[in-house]
Amino acid sequence: MEVFDPSFIQDPEHRPNVCTIQAEEIPVIDLSPITNHTASDSYALQDLVKEIGSACKEWGFFQVKNHGVPFPLRQNIEKVSKMFFAQTLEEKRKVSKDEDSPTGYHDTEHTKNIRDWKEVFDFLAKDPTLVPLTSDEHDDRLTQWTNPSPQYPPHFKDIIEEYVEEMEKLSFKLMELIALSLGLEAKKFEEFFMKDETSSIRLNHYPPCPYPHLALGVGRHKDPGALTILAQDEVGGLEVKRRADEEWITVKPIPDAYIINIGDVVQVWSNDAYESVEHRVVVNSKRERFSIPFFFFPAHDTEVKPLEELINDQNPSKYMPYKWGKFIVHRGNTNFKKRNEENIQIYHYKIA
Ligand SMILES: O=C(O)CCC(=O)C(=O)O
Numbered sequence: 491m492e493v494f495d496p497s498f499i500q501d502p503e504h505r506p507n508v509c510t511i512q513a514e515e516i517p518v519i520d521l522s523p524i525t526n527h528t529a530s531d532s533y534a535l536q537d538l539v540k541e542i543g544s545a546c547k548e549w550g551f552f553q554v555k556n557h558g559v560p561f562p563l564r565q566n567i568e569k570v571s572k573m574f575f576a577q578t579l580e581e582k583r584k585v586s587k588d589e590d591s592p593t594g595y596h597d598t599e600h601t602k603n604i605r606d607w608k609e610v611f612d613f614l615a616k617d618p619t620l621v622p623l624t625s626d627e628h629d630d631r632l633t634q635w636t637n638p639s640p641q642y643p644p645h646f647k648d649i650i651e652e653y654v655e656e657m658e659k660l661s662f663k664l665m666e667l668i669a670l671s672l673g674l675e676a677k678k679f680e681e682f683f684m685k686d687e688t689s690s691i692r693l694n695h696y697p698p699c700p701y702p703h704l705a706l707g708v709g710r711h712k713d714p715g716a717l718t719i720l721a722q723d724e725v726g727g728l729e730v731k732r733r734a735d736e737e738w739i740t741v742k743p744i745p746d747a748y749i750i751n752i753g754d755v756v757q758v759w760s761n762d763a764y765e766s767v768e769h770r771v772v773v774n775s776k777r778e779r780f781s782i783p784f785f786f787f788p789a790h791d792t793e794v795k796p797l798e799e800l801i802n803d804q805n806p807s808k809y810m811p812y813k814w815g816k817f818i819v820h821r822g823n824t825n826f827k828k829r830n831e832e833n834i835q836i837y838h839y840k841i842a
């Protein structure tokens with residue numbers, strides 16, 4: 491990372507706390523009723539669905555164990571991620587993300603206009619990924635985003651692709667559980683992802699930071715998609731805003747567990763029954779940290795709006811429909827550098 495320049499400094503009210511709260515934990519949910527088929531019975535499944543429902547309602551975040559993702563695949567991707575970031579800046583910049591190609595390496599991401607203390611490598615789940623050419627709603631033209639092909643580490647792409655396949659499987663299972671917990675058919679959400687999904691995976695590297703009390707690895711934000719599956723290493727640093735009192739709660743690293751959070755799209759689909767929750771990453775001066783979020787995003791032509799089954803006269807729709815592809819293209823590069831205008835958010839579609 492370069493020198494610590496003022497663009498990293500958070501406003502005083504957003505700076506990390508010196509002592510963090512670890513007393514209460516986000517729920518840890520055992521997925522064996524759906525991953526261990528010999529042991530599965532319908533009572534265990536019902537209990538699991540209830541657990542998922544209350545975790546989504548109360549926290550918007552939970553961890554899962556016995557998730558069915560083979561541990562060696564996670565070890566492989568963590569290893570190549572470290573190897574990739576250990577290269578010189580010059581090497582990494584050979585696969586830089588830019589205005590036209592939103593995949594690859596970059597280290598200048600801003601969250602709410604403050605620079606994040608991190609470097610990342612972005613990779614699409616589907617290559618190519620079909621998206622609108624512009625965010626103009628009257629423009630029907632499409633374009634294709636594609637992945638870079640870094641030469642180093644060896645087999646980098648294959649290892650990421652193999653891991654992504656597992657993330658996809660887990661995402662579909664989790665969306666089924668979320669659907670059941672909302673009283674919907676298990677496969678309710680499948681159609682939005684089967685064709686042209688726009689999901690992606692990100693390798694994050696947070697180098698040691700000389701001023702961890704002034705900067706953040708990622709500033710406070712909500713994830714825009716349907717859900718995020720995050721692998722964090724043993725260093726820790728992810729904090730979630732607790733709904734009850736708005737305190738920042740540390741998410742404890744658990745070996746081989748995944749952290750799941752629902753995103754804005756599920757918030758809109760559920761008409762606010764489940765809300766996506768603010769989170770951020772604190773950095774420290776001693777240890778570098780690595781994490782790998784997988785962002786499960788629907789197809790570009792998905793019209794995101796509260797589901798018919800979940801609205802009625804007593805509970806009318808709280809959002810105007812928006813086109814997912816237009817939303818991400820509009821957002822795309824506004825995250826990339828400091829801007830004067832605000833990033834597009836779901837509350838822009840909220841019906842007062
Ligand atoms: O690194 C982490 O723990 C979380 C990163 C994150 O929230 C994101 O990339 O959206």
Ligand SMILES: [Fe+2]
Pocket residue numbers: 711712713718769
């Ligand atoms: Fe996030």
